[in-house]
Amino acid sequence: MFARIASWAIRRRWWALAAWVLVLVAVSAAAQVVGARYHNDFSLPRTESQQALEALESDHPASAGATLQIVVKSSTPLSPTTLDPMLTQVRTLPHVAGVGEPVISQDKIIGYASVALDAQAQDVPAPDVRRIIDTAQSFGGNGLQVELGGDPVRGAEESSGGASEGIGLLAALVILVFLFGSLLAASLPIIIAVFAVGSAIGLVVLASHVATVADFTTPLMILVGLGVGIDYALLVFSRYRSELVAGVDRDRAVARALDTAGRTVFFAGCTVIVALLGLVVLGLGSLQGVAVAVALTVLVTMLAALTLLPALLAVFGKRFERRYSALAVEGGAVQPDARREGDAEGVARPSAGRRQRAEGDRWRRWSIAVQRRPVLAAVLPVVALLVLCAPLLDLRLGFADASTDPPSSTSRKAYDLISEGFGPGYNGPLIVVVEGPDSAATTAQQALSATPGVAAAFPGGPGTLVVIPATGPQSAETTELVTRLREDVLPGVGGATFLVGGSTAAVVDFADAVAARLPAFIGVVVGLSALLLLLVFRSLLIPLKAAVLNLLSVGAALGVITVVFQQGLLGEQPGPVEAYVPVMIFAIVFGLSMDYEVFLLARMHESWHSRPDPAAAITEGMATTGRVVTAAAAIMVVVFGAFLLSPDRMLRQFGLGLAAAVLLDAVVIRCLIVPAVMQLFGRRAWWLPAPLSRRLPAVALEHR
Helix, strand or coil: CHHHHHHHHHHCHHHHHHHHHHHHHHHHHHHHHHCCCCCCCCCCCCCHHHHHHHHHHHHCHHHCCCEEEEEEEECCCCCHHHHHHHHHHHCCCCCEEEECCCEECCCCCEEEEEEEECCCHHHCCHHHHHHHHHHHHCCCECCEEEEEECHHHHHHCCCCCCCHHHHHHHHHHHHHHHHHCCHHHHHHHHHHHHHHHHHHHHHHHHHCCCCCCCCCHHHHHHHHHHHHHHHHHHHHHHHHHHHHHCCCCHHHHHHHHHHHHHHHHHHHHHHHHHHHHHCHHHCCCHHHHHHHHHHHHHHHHHHHHHHHHHHHHHHCHHHHHHHHHHHHCCCCCCECCCCCCCCCCCCCECCHHHHHHHHHHHHHHHHHHHHHCHHHHHHHHHHHHHHHHHHHHHCCEECCCHHHCCCCCHHHHHHHHHHHHCCHHHHCCEEEEEECCHHHHHHHHHHHHCCCCEEEEEECCCCEEEEEECCCCCCHHHHHHHHHHHHHHHHHCCCCEEEEECHHHHHHHHHHHHHHHHHHHHHHHHHHHHHHHHHHHCCCHHHHHHHHHHHHHHHHHHHHHHHHHHCCHHHCCCCCEECCHHHHHHHHHHHHHHHHHHHHHHHHHHHHHHCCCHHHHHHHHHHHHHHHHHHHHHHHHHHHHHHHHCCCHHHHHHHHHHHHHHHHHHHHHHHHHHHHHHHHHHHHHHCCCHHHHHHCCCCCCCCC
């Protein structure tokens, strides 16, 4: 199949190029015309916070919408009348359902007023929220500071963004130029990534009008698409280059590259897609749309690597053939025809064949050194990875609140002012829905006020109580308070049913749901991946080894995230890890780890079939893939790492987690543990019981 795809792309190269250009232009133009309609949905059916929200929407719809806070700080004593002109104008704005009475701090310096909206934060258009922000802040000045906070404000604030994508692409281009010694060759993987990511983003923008797509989906698609796109194209192009070096003509080199590395790309891409689509069945609200969007990005990227790249190789084949033909010459002789693009006519260069053999020899020597001491090379890195995994024992999931926003944002300033004037708990009040008589609500209020960890409890809207925690929304103590209120305090109040809701409680429910469903998700993904490896390599030990090592790399990456973002290393604001980061990183990293695993083992398998010597197969596999895997990992690390420059905390977590996982996978696992463990396995690595071998279908990754 892959050879036929390559043959079609070579014969119809201009049609293939035109089709991709047409798709990119058409989808991008359509997306530009209709615009995006992103919508965050963190609802979780059957959770208590969701039941509380549904009860409010049914019985007291005026109290069910989102709220924001207008916070002021004055250089002179405040009074409620000071804010009346501003609040009167805010009441007339769209989506404003009501404005509460101003609350003034004891020192009369800081005050706030709650603004009730007529819908949830994700359902209020960002321009309307920004209009509220602009209207309120227009009353600032003359010693009066006006800031706004709350989920609607955080969602509407436009991030200043960063140059993350551009920096990542530039760094990738530099690495590719060093790898191939040619700007043209280096540009092809980047072209593939840009076409794939651009097309996928356009499709998701269109899909946002008929499905729930979170507003943070696009940057995540760019993050994954750039890394995966460059990686997949690099694997195919590297094999194409090796075939030219071996003296194969350019068209046949394309076919063989697609029939070998193309299978690896297909297998790795399908693994990522299956893992991501597995998130859909978890039923985690917005995470479903994000998972589908990122899976679509990987799918389009895989298709581009299998169809667009062969067409580009056919178009520029003559230039590549002239450049790499000298590499096929025996002994690495100097070839006058093997000039670099742009070299002076007739100037002979030393053959790159000598360089390639030298690089292969270096990796061969490294592999032999590892194979001489396999126990040491396996045990020490595994212990190091387990140490990095250790912080996972203290992992706390949640969502970042305004305390982790950029200090210059109005939401962060409002958060700090409320904490200063009233206490951190006022930034994340709990809403208790009371389904019963007023006497039960009064009794519950008294019980709540006497509960340790509660700063205040007072009546809210109809049928509700407002509970102010003594600690901030992200605090572990606040999470424990939610559990204690639900399990101990409120069940002791008879005569009514109580539901603890609000945004802080919803975060607790979402994090608990992710934690509860994560083991099953991991088990399904690992099981399916191991089954695929069993079919491909016809071995029992290789799938087991791959599963354990991939889990180690993911665990170590999540441990790094925990230390940096939860414990506040490297100057990060301490707080919980975003609840959906672990499952997304697991799905993506597990597929990427399989990418390198399959690429390396496929070359070992080829060598094993030609000469059944396990030690020689390991050495040859490392010699032929070490350079490419290292370059591919370096590219993905710089692309992912560039997102550490993003002002968005969630993107920084993704960038760090993916970069750390790929770095550990390529350097520690592929360079040390895999050759050491394969050496310890010996011939048993390729063993499969005969009865099982007869029943399994044959799936080959190498060209036959």
